[in-house]
Amino acid sequence: MLLDWVTVILLIGIGLLLIIVELIFVPGTTIVGILGLILAAIGIWIGYTALGSTIGHIILASTVLVSALAFVYSFRSESWSQFALKGQNRGHVNEDNPHLLAVGEVGKTVSALRPQGTALFAERHHEVQTQGGFVAPNKAVRIIRISQNKIIVEEVS
Template sequence: MLDYFLIAFLILAGISLIIVEIIFVPGTTIVGILGFLVGVYGVYRSYELYGVDTGHIVLAVSMAAGLTAIILSFKSGAWNKFSNKSVMKTPVNEGLTSALEIGQEGKCISSLKPVGKAEFDNKEYEVSSLGPFVLENTAIKIIKLERNKIIVEPIN
């Protein structure tokens, strides 16, 4: 009788860990793999202790229970309280380059590798160079403005 409880516990624990992986910790795969292995071990024990016929039944019931549990966990919406529902209504960095123009000069606040910080008219911006490494405090000028991207080059 204890073996039945052990097998049921292993299979339910495996299904629970897989659901936790899918809903709460996606991307780590460790919890999901652990859940899969625990469930497989529970099914293996049923084959080992009770034979092939019972093992097939336990395997089929476990697969059906796992699939049902996953579907119900998504349909219930209980996991929605853990999700981020905020929405950004405006584009990021909108109007960032409106005060800048091609040929405008400034200086690097940080080194550009090829991205870094620069200052134009006492205002800080994130800028990119087209290639070479540019040291901090180097004089630069804007050579291209693409939407909200500022491309600069050092002034020689």
């Protein structure tokens, strides 16, 4: 009888723990949550078969109550917010001093432009792009157009 109680409590406890682990750490419906649901259901079923229907009803009701209270408490206490990403990336490419560059300025590619890459203008790295062509690294490039945050370059022959 004691072994039946221990088995039921362990199966339901591990099942609920696996369901919570899936909700917090594993995105989507995966084997972890399905296994947790199966273990909890087996624990409740063993409670019905080994301990009787009255005790089985009590185990089912207490399992539903405990899991509902755990979820309600976790949402109200905002413990889920510890796992949420709160930081925002407010940086933008070429936002530091884009007005320092001018059309016609010549620089050197740091990486290959396929058609985008990095070029060095006045000792500063900038994200640049070509009009669709390939430019190898360490080649001279000229700015032909600046529009918003895009710097369009061409290879200097």
